[in-house]
Amino acid sequence: MSNHTADLVFDALGEPVRRRILELLHEGPTPVGRLAERLPVGRPAVSKHLRVLSNAGLIEHRSIGTRNLYVLAPGGMAVAQQWLVRTWDTVLAAYAADVSRASQQAAQQQSSPKHP
Amino acid sequence: MSNHTADLVFDALGEPVRRRILELLHEGPTPVGRLAERLPVGRPAVSKHLRVLSNAGLIEHRSIGTRNLYVLAPGGMAVAQQWLVRTWDTVLAAYAADVSRASQQAAQQQSSPKHP
DNA sequence: CTGATTGGTTGCTCTAGAGTAACCGTTGCC
DNA sequence: GGCAACGGTTACTCTAGAGCAACCAATCAG
Numbered sequence: 335m336s337n338h339t340a341d342l343v344f345d346a347l348g349e350p351v352r353r354r355i356l357e358l359l360h361e362g363p364t365p366v367g368r369l370a371e372r373l374p375v376g377r378p379a380v381s382k383h384l385r386v387l388s389n390a391g392l393i394e395h396r397s398i399g400t401r402n403l404y405v406l407a408p409g410g411m412a413v414a415q416q417w418l419v420r421t422w423d424t425v426l427a428a429y430a431a432d433v434s435r436a437s438q439q440a441a442q443q444q445s446s447p448k449h450p
Numbered sequence: 451m452s453n454h455t456a457d458l459v460f461d462a463l464g465e466p467v468r469r470r471i472l473e474l475l476h477e478g479p480t481p482v483g484r485l486a487e488r489l490p491v492g493r494p495a496v497s498k499h500l501r502v503l504s505n506a507g508l509i510e511h512r513s514i515g516t517r518n519l520y521v522l523a524p525g526g527m528a529v530a531q532q533w534l535v536r537t538w539d540t541v542l543a544a545y546a547a548d549v550s551r552a553s554q555q556a557a558q559q560q561s562s563p564k565h566p
Numbered sequence: 567c568t569g570a571t572t573g574g575t576t577g578c579t580c581t582a583g584a585g586t587a588a589c590c591g592t593t594g595c596c
Numbered sequence: 597g598g599c600a601a602c603g604g605t606t607a608c609t610c611t612a613g614a615g616c617a618a619c620c621a622a623t624c625a626g
Contacts, residue, residue, distance in 0.1 A: 345464060348464015367603080376587090377604090382584080399592090399593055407541075411534050421527075422524060491614085493573075497575080501574095517623095
């Protein structure tokens with residue numbers, strides 16, 4: 335399924351510089367040199383980050399001559415949001431119920447089904 | 451601002467073990483020992499990950515005697531979704547498609563650039 | 567009180583990966 | 597053709613952090 339894709343996406347989003355790259359790309363298509371100018375890292379590091387982001391489906395690149403313009407791609411964000419919603423789905427639905435039930439369990443302190 | 455909070459959230463989500471913890475907590479409140487049993491790491495590592503997740507607002511913990519039950523918290527997910535939507539706002543406008551609607555449009559087999 | 571269980575913390579090792587410098591390939595312009 | 601500019605890749609170093617073993621603190625049962 336898209337589980338491994340979610341792994342790639344969140345692993346890519348787990349780095350601050352990569353998030354900054356995405357924020358910079360939010361302004362529009364940008365070549366690598368421009369990104370490196372506005373980032374506290376060099377161009378090789380930016381290239382690596384761009385490769386990771388592209389592999390995760392978060393950005394796309396189009397080669398125009400000797401220049402590569404990078405743009406945001408919606409696929410990665412869709413995967414991330416789907417994972418977030420899927421993980422928190424039942425929690426958001428039954429959040430209040432879990433809270434009150436946990437309080438009752440705290441008072442009773444039972445239901446300890448453990449197995450070696 | 452909520453920007454540093456987003457940094458905390460995505461940094462917490464950037465680790466595979468932490469994402470597994472969140473998936474396990476999706477099933478309901480769970481103590482630390484139970485998490486360590488189902489994870490490929492020991493209890494000290496789980497404790498550290500739980501601290502990071504709690505610091506990011508992704509989980510909450512409830513001390514019941516000598517047992518600590520951990521549950522998912524909705525605050526962290528809200529921050530993550532807000533950051534995602536904010537970053538991809540322009541892109542979503544450019545593609546003129548919502549995320550959930552993109553799936554339906556993909557089902558209708560429109561000639562749009564899609565990828566697995 | 568004593569023993570047992572659960573959870574958290576500390577000190578330590580070790581690996582993944584982030585960053586850089588140097589080099590190479592390609593394209594565009596004269 | 598020759599030259600400059602832009603990007604990507606490789607080899608290498610170095611640091612952040614993930615993991616574990618051991619120990620400590622707190623709680624409940626008898």
